[in-house]
Amino acid sequence: MKLQLLLGSAALLLASAASAQTLVPSPTLDAIKARGHLECGVHLGLPGFSFANDKGEWTGLDVDLCKAVAAAVLGDANKVKYTPTSVQQRWPILQSGQVDLLSRNTTITFSRNASLGVDFQGINFFEGQTFVVRKSVNAKAPKDLDGASICVAAGSTEEKTAADWYRERNLKVTITTFQKNDDAITAYDSGRCDAYTAGFGALAGQRIKLKNPDDHVILNELISNDPQGPVTRYGDDRWQAVVRWTLNGMIAAEALGVTSKNADDMKANSKNAEIRRLLGAEGGFGAMLGLSNDWMLNAIKQVGNYGESYERTLGMGSPLKLPRGPNQLWTKGGLLFTPPFQ
Amino acid sequence: MMTRWLNDKTIRGYIWQAAVLIGLVVMLVFFVRNASENMVKAGIASGFNFLWRSSGIDVPFDLTGYSPSDTIFALFWAGVVNTLFVSALAIVLATALGFLIGLARLSSHWLLSSIAGAYVEFVRNIPLLFFVIFWYFGVIASLPQPKDSVSLLNLFFLNNRGLTVPRPIDGAPFLWAWLAIIAFAFLQWGVSRFAAARRARTGTSFPSGLLALVTLGLAPVFALIAASFWTGWDVPVAGKFNLRGGTVLIPEFVALLAALVTYSAGFIAEIVRGGLLAVSRGQREAALALGLTQGQTLWLVVIPQAMRVIIPPMTSQYLNILKNSSFGAAIAYPELVSVFMGSALNNTGQAIEIIAMVLAVYLFFGLIVSFAMNVFNSRMALVTR
Numbered sequence: 001m002k003l004q005l006l007l008g009s010a011a012l013l014l015a016s017a018a019s020a021q022t023l024v025p026s027p028t029l030d031a032i033k034a035r036g037h038l039e040c041g042v043h044l045g046l047p048g049f050s051f052a053n054d055k056g057e058w059t060g061l062d063v064d065l066c067k068a069v070a071a072a073v074l075g076d077a078n079k080v081k082y083t084p085t086s087v088q089q090r091w092p093i094l095q096s097g098q099v100d101l102l103s104r105n106t107t108i109t110f111s112r113n114a115s116l117g118v119d120f121q122g123i124n125f126f127e128g129q130t131f132v133v134r135k136s137v138n139a140k141a142p143k144d145l146d147g148a149s150i151c152v153a154a155g156s157t158e159e160k161t162a163a164d165w166y167r168e169r170n171l172k173v174t175i176t177t178f179q180k181n182d183d184a185i186t187a188y189d190s191g192r193c194d195a196y197t198a199g200f201g202a203l204a205g206q207r208i209k210l211k212n213p214d215d216h217v218i219l220n221e222l223i224s225n226d227p228q229g230p231v232t233r234y235g236d237d238r239w240q241a242v243v244r245w246t247l248n249g250m251i252a253a254e255a256l257g258v259t260s261k262n263a264d265d266m267k268a269n270s271k272n273a274e275i276r277r278l279l280g281a282e283g284g285f286g287a288m289l290g291l292s293n294d295w296m297l298n299a300i301k302q303v304g305n306y307g308e309s310y311e312r313t314l315g316m317g318s319p320l321k322l323p324r325g326p327n328q329l330w331t332k333g334g335l336l337f338t339p340p341f342q
Numbered sequence: 343m344m345t346r347w348l349n350d351k352t353i354r355g356y357i358w359q360a361a362v363l364i365g366l367v368v369m370l371v372f373f374v375r376n377a378s379e380n381m382v383k384a385g386i387a388s389g390f391n392f393l394w395r396s397s398g399i400d401v402p403f404d405l406t407g408y409s410p411s412d413t414i415f416a417l418f419w420a421g422v423v424n425t426l427f428v429s430a431l432a433i434v435l436a437t438a439l440g441f442l443i444g445l446a447r448l449s450s451h452w453l454l455s456s457i458a459g460a461y462v463e464f465v466r467n468i469p470l471l472f473f474v475i476f477w478y479f480g481v482i483a484s485l486p487q488p489k490d491s492v493s494l495l496n497l498f499f500l501n502n503r504g505l506t507v508p509r510p511i512d513g514a515p516f517l518w519a520w521l522a523i524i525a526f527a528f529l530q531w532g533v534s535r536f537a538a539a540r541r542a543r544t545g546t547s548f549p550s551g552l553l554a555l556v557t558l559g560l561a562p563v564f565a566l567i568a569a570s571f572w573t574g575w576d577v578p579v580a581g582k583f584n585l586r587g588g589t590v591l592i593p594e595f596v597a598l599l600a601a602l603v604t605y606s607a608g609f610i611a612e613i614v615r616g617g618l619l620a621v622s623r624g625q626r627e628a629a630l631a632l633g634l635t636q637g638q639t640l641w642l643v644v645i646p647q648a649m650r651v652i653i654p655p656m657t658s659q660y661l662n663i664l665k666n667s668s669f670g671a672a673i674a675y676p677e678l679v680s681v682f683m684g685s686a687l688n689n690t691g692q693a694i695e696i697i698a699m700v701l702a703v704y705l706f707f708g709l710i711v712s713f714a715m716n717v718f719n720s721r722m723a724l725v726t727r
Binding site for chain 1: 381383384385387398411479482483487502581582583584586593672676681683684685687688691692693
C-alpha cells in the first residue's frame with residue numbers, strides 16, 4: 001500500500017518534470033486564447049494614440065501596443081477588439097474585466113496604482129502637460145495665462161495639475177471641466193476658454209481637430225511629467241509580464257536594429273545572442289510565459305519596433321510630425337530603455 | 343390556535359411584510375459584503391475617509407465659498423448647492439412659462455393656440471440632451487469675445503465667459519435687505535388673509551393688490567438700493583484675458599437653466615391644459631352667468647379647481663427637473679454629477695461610495711419635493727363630506 005503510494009507520487013513528479021514547464025495560472029491569458037481575440041481599452045479618439053480612421057480601422061501608438069500584444073499572444077495583430085473609453089469610463093471597464101488591457105494614454109500615478117487595483121506595465125510615452133492657446137493672445141509660457149479660462153477634461157491628471165500649478169504661484173485661472181476631451185476642445189475652439197490643457201503629445205493630435213489649427217500654438221514649457229503606459233488589473237502576474245515584455249520587446253527591437261522588414265532575416269542569420277533570444281531562435285523565451293517562441297517575431301513583423309510604430313503614428317510619417325524628444329532611445333538622448341532579454 | 347392566527351388577515355399581512363423586509367435586508371447585506379469583499383480582492387480602496395482629503399479640484403462657479411485646498415466633502419457640498427440652485431430656479435421659471443403656454447393653448451385666439459400647440463409638440467419629441475447642447479452652443483456662439491464685451495455703465499459685462507457683475511465686498515447690508523423683504527412678504531400675506539376673511543364676512547373687498555405693489559414691489563427695490571449704497575463694491579475691470587474682479591454668472595449655468603425651463607415648460611403646459619379641461623364646462627358657464635368677468639372666472643373658479651388635477655403630475659415634473667439638472671455634466675456646469683461623479687470619482691476611484699452618495703442626495707431632495715407637494719396637494723384637495 002505504502003509502496004504503491006510512493007510509486008504513484010514518484011510517477012506524478014516525473015510526469016510533471018517531463019512536461020516542459022509548469023506555469024503560474026493566468027486566467028486572463030487563458031481567456032484571451034479561448035475567445036480568440038484581445039479586448040483592449042483605448043481612447044475615444046485621439047489622433048496619434050488611438051484614433052479610428054475613415055475606414056473604421058484603429059490606428060495610433062497605444063493601438064499599436066494592443067496589436068503587438070495580440071500578435072504575441074495569438075499570432076495575429078488584427079485579433080483585437082477595441083473598446084473606446086472616456087476619461088471616467090476607463091477604470092471601471094478595466095476593473096470589471098471587460099477589457100484585458102487598457103492602452104489609453106493614461107498617466108502612471110501613485111494613487112491610481114495604490115487605490116484603483118491597477119498596475120502599470122512600463123512607459124510607452126513620456127508625456128508632459130502644456131497648453132494650446134490662440135496665437136493672438138500672445139502668451140509664451142504657462143505663467144502668462146494669469147486670469148485665463150482653461151478648458152480641461154474632468155478627472156484627468158491635467159485638471160488637478162493645472163489647479164495645483166496656478167494655486168502654488170498665486171495666479172488666478174478659471175478651470176472649466178468637461179466630461180470628454182472632445183467637449184473641452186470644442187468649447188475651447190468656440191471661444192469659451194483661452195486655453196485647453198493636455199499633454200504635448202495629445203495636444204499635437206488634438207490641434208488637428210480645431211477649425212483653423214494654424215491660429216493656435218502649443219506652449220513649449222511643460223508644467224508636469226506624465227509618463228504613460230499600458231494598464232492591467234491586480235493579480236494576474238503572468239499576464240502582466242506578457243504585456244510588460246511585449247512593450248520592452250518593441251523597444252529592445254529598435255535598440256538592436258530589428259525592424260518589421262528584417263526580422264525574419266535577423267532570426268535566421270543574426271549572431272547577436274540577445275536578438276536570437278528576442279526573436280525565438282534560441283532560449284525558448286516565449287514558452288516561459290506560455291506563448292509561442294515566435295511571440296516577439298510576430299509582434300515585430302506585424303506591428304514593427306517602437307521606433308517604426310512611433311514614426312508611423314506620431315512622428316514624421318504621420319500628420320502630427322511630433323519629434324521623438326524624450327521618447328527616443330536613451331542611447332540617442334531620450335529616456336527610453338529596456339531591461340535586457342537575458 | 344396556530345391555524346386561527348394564520349387565517350387572520352391582519353396577522354398574515356404582518357407576516358408577509360416582515361418576510362419581505364427580512365428578505366430585503368438580507369439581500370442588501372449580501373450585496374454590500376460581496377462588493378466590499380471583491381473590492382479588497384481586486385485591490386480597490388474603499389471607505390469614506392477620502393472625503394476628508396484635500397480635493398485640489400477647481401470649481402468655476404460656486405455659492406459656498408469653496409476653494410481647491412478644501413476637502414472633497416466641501417467639493418461635494420459645492421456640487422449639491424449648485425444642483426439645488428439651478429433646479430430651484432428652473433422649477434419656478436418652468437412653472438410660470440408652462441402655465442402661460444398651457445393657457446395660450448386653450449385660448450380662442452387661433453394663432454396663439456397653434457403656436458403654443460406647435461411648441462408643445464416640438465419640445466415633447468426632442469431629447470433633453472439636444473436642448474442642453476443647443477442652448478449651450480447657442481449661448482456661447484451668440485455672445486462676444488471678452489475683448490468685445492457688451493458693457494452696461496462699465497459695471498455689468500456680458501461676454502462668452504458669462505455675465506460679470508460687481509460683487510458686494512460686505513454682505514451684511516444685503517442680508518438685512520433680504521430680511522426686510524421677507525418681513526414685507528409676511529405682512530402682505532397677513533393683509534391678504536385678513537382681506538379674504540373680511541370679504542367672506544361682509545362682501546366688501548380690500549385693495550390688497552394695490553398694497554402688494556408697495557410691499558412686494560417698491561419696498562424690496564428700495565431695500566436693495568439702500569443696501570447697495572451701504573456696501574462697497576468689487577467692480578470688474580478689463581484684464582488681459584477676461585475681466586478681473588466681480589462675480590461671474592457662467593454661460594453653462596444660463597444654458598442649463600434655459601434648457602431645463604424651455605423643456606419642462608412643454609410638459610407642464612400639457613398638465614395645465616389637462617387640468618383646465620378637467621373642470622366641467624358648467625362651472626365656467628355658471629361663473630359667467632353670475633356676472634364674473636372672463637379673468638375672474640379663470641382665476642377664481644377654473645384654476646382653483648384645476649389645481650387639484652394639476653398638482654400630482656406636477657410633482658413628477660418637478661422631480662424630473664431636479665434629476666435632469668444632472669445634464670449639466672454634459673456642458674461643464676459644475677453640478678453634483680459633474681464635480682463629484684466626474685472629477686472626484688476619477689481622482690479617488692471610489693466609485694461605489696461616490697455613486698451611493700450622489701444617489702442619496704437625489705433621493706433625499708426628491709423625497710423633500712414630493713413631501714412638500716403632497717402637503718400642498720392635501721391643502722388644495724376638494725374637501726368632500
